[in-house]
Amino acid sequence: MSCGDLTDTQWERLEPLLPPISRMGRPPRDRRQVFDGIWWRARTGSPWRDVPERYGPWETAYTVFRRWQIDGTWPRILKKLQVKADADGIIEWEVSVDSTVCRAHQHAAGARKRGLDSGRTRSDGLAAEPDNHGLGRSRGGLTTKIHLAVDASFHVLAAVITAGQRGDAPVFEQVMDKIRIPRPGGGRPRTRPDHVLADRAYSSRQIRAYLRRRQIPHTIPEKRDQAGHRLRRGSAGGRPPGFDRETYKRRHKVECRIGLLKQARGVATRYDKLAVRYEATVQLTLIRQSL
Template identity: 80%
Template structure:
């Protein structure tokens, strides 16, 4: 069903409302095509979001959003120049300045099946590694963040989610990668600048994770950064500690009531996967799939 907004824009199911567009408009760069009239940014964003929401091929995007080639060109351009990354970061900054972020972080991962269309990416990345690193952007991994696991061809998302349901960090790996080794990388990816003078905030007030992240290295990392944490101890680790007697030390502290708040990240993952372009990976390149995830997080934050 297509309706018409108060400003004359045609809006379909899932499109931006006027209030959401007013919040997003200052964060997006202009859309211009050499020698042609600039495209309407709201129409372009809605078309790109329609594709991410439905998981449809680019060629099947409805004509009301404009030519599909233009939508893909803008999506790709904004991935390469970092627009998606900067826009999501700006929304995080606003949420922090408004006191919405609570800085109690839960860490977890989820596996997403990769469609057969996601296979066959070229060997080299989507952008020059040196220029990407200079702009703080991710470079294309050699394996395109695709791997074989019990679910077949998969990609794993490692996330850090605030209690307020804001996703503060996402790292993509191949589906068979373990969770614990990525724990420090996920936490090190948290970086929320401040509107006023001061260093960006990177240290959570508390970290919650399941027993998959229980390791001596991860607990040492958290103690070194003076971050309180709630992570249950694995049974084999507890048995090894008990066998060592007094040399094994005391068991790590564990707050059962606080641990119940970990459901926030489970709910957030479910909300993120409501976008079918995220739940099933159709993008050949990991940087494109990451841009699809960032687009979804932007849309769900408005």
């Protein structure tokens, strides 16, 4: 077993969640070997052709990674791990929301834009490839942004991929709507956190109204310009939003989780041309770090 490969205990947790690998070699490839090869590429950020021979042909690792991205296997595995964690009482429903910018390698650019489905979701509910491939151009080059919702026990409950220049506030509702944990005994999945923590980037009337409408308590500091505008309006400006400084200190957990996620070099630097492939790399990293 090499550095980063699954231990026997981790494989026992993961094996029941993986689908069979059909028509992949004679005899069929070992799923543990293939998964370790896929994870090696995400962990190191190396090209697919550099996957070591001990994991089998690199073509097999790439084909399985791509196939499981297309048919939605990666998000299904991640969802099953979340369901088990919630059933075991591990997930704490105090959710922190934030985002992080990842530099895109020059190899991530150049994907075709013709013939892409510009819709948000496909007919099967999976995310479609955006026209801009989730790449944004800034003074520092191409970047991609990962928006995360993290609970108090460091479980990532939702992740959204956008171009690097996208603001945090416009994507907030999309992130919150992706929080959907099915219940083991059936019934409606859980979608509402007990509390939401976010920084000043999420201080807007629209976000606060959205949280009030869903009856979700929140701790979001007010921007200085918003506070000044409210004070200038006098009584017409309304009351300042409630803010508990001690509660807000617990928002550091989303920052810690971002740092852990970026330990995978394939996430910290984007090498995938397609946004859906990069999202699958993020999901693979979350799966591996949840075992």
